[in-house]
Amino acid sequence: MILDRPAFILANTRLQTPPHCPEIQLHLADEVTPIWRMTEEALSEIGLPPPFWAFAWAGGQAVARYVLDHPEVVAGKRVLDFATGSGLVAIAAMRAGALSALGSDVDAFCGPAVALNAAVNGVEVAFTAADLLDGPAPDVDVILAGDICYEQPLAGRVLAWLTAARAEGRTVLIGDPMRTYFPREGLVHLAEYQVPTTRELEDFEVKRTSVWAFP
Numbered sequence: 001m002i003l004d005r006p007a008f009i010l011a012n013t014r015l016q017t018p019p020h021c022p023e024i025q026l027h028l029a030d031e032v033t034p035i036w037r038m039t040e041e042a043l044s045e046i047g048l049p050p051p052f053w054a055f056a057w058a059g060g061q062a063v064a065r066y067v068l069d070h071p072e073v074v075a076g077k078r079v080l081d082f083a084t085g086s087g088l089v090a091i092a093a094m095r096a097g098a099l100s101a102l103g104s105d106v107d108a109f110c111g112p113a114v115a116l117n118a119a120v121n122g123v124e125v126a127f128t129a130a131d132l133l134d135g136p137a138p139d140v141d142v143i144l145a146g147d148i149c150y151e152q153p154l155a156g157r158v159l160a161w162l163t164a165a166r167a168e169g170r171t172v173l174i175g176d177p178m179r180t181y182f183p184r185e186g187l188v189h190l191a192e193y194q195v196p197t198t199r200e201l202e203d204f205e206v207k208r209t210s211v212w213a214f215p
């Protein structure tokens with residue numbers, strides 16, 4: 001089935017503010033939107049991968065909060081938001097004064113989600129659906145990544161890629177709520193937040209979430 005992705009996103013989300021970044025608005029799912037209770041099987045029947053783009057994940061909210069509160073990290077810089085989902089971190093970077101922001105995500109729904117969310121916040125965010133892990137990091141100054149250690153193969157690939165990008169001189173920050181495959185060893189702890197979330201999504205109402213820098 002071919003879906004009109006922007007129409008699907010608008011029909012299945014509500015404009016909301018992520019609790020830890022109230023200055024940003026996003027099209028997000030919640031208990032009153034239709035996809036909230038759909039199973040993965042029901043979603044795959046309509047050709048939809050799990051809609052990561054419909055939630056502001058705890059790791060992303062932490063990195064977004066960090067750059068909003070420490071704009072010097074991104075101000076005037078070219079920023080990549082790796083695994084952008086809704087585009088939250090890229091939007092926060094632009095609101096904090098980044099020169100440009102590129103969101104990358106292999107889920108093709110994220111392109112229209114990022115476009116809708118960037119527009120509502122009055123910023124421009126470019127998007128690529130290419131798997132950037134297949135090559136060297138693009139020519140940016142800062143790489144931000146929120147909540148990317150939720151499964152093992154991805155965590156392994158992305159951490160090696162981010163380490164290489166850091167070795168080439170990029171600033172690299174990662175936000176993570178202690179996911180199973182997050183290796184904190186060797187990283188520099190920058191900030192810790194209590195990020196409100198939901199029992200349906202995370203089994204917790206608040207997630208302790210940190211921002212780390214690659215040294």
Ligand SMILES: C[S@@+](CC[C@H](N)C(=O)[O-])C[C@H]1O[C@@H](n2cnc3c(N)ncnc32)[C@H](O)[C@@H]1O
Pocket residue numbers: 052053055056057058059060061082083084085086087088089104105106107110130131132133145146147148150154
């Ligand atoms: C838990 S979500 C985090 C989204 C967003 N950063 C946030 O914190 O709200 C993880 C995202 O990683 C994306 N992803 C998985 N593999 C990827 C890859 N190789 N390159 C880019 N994004 C990827 C998924 O599609 C998903 O949108």
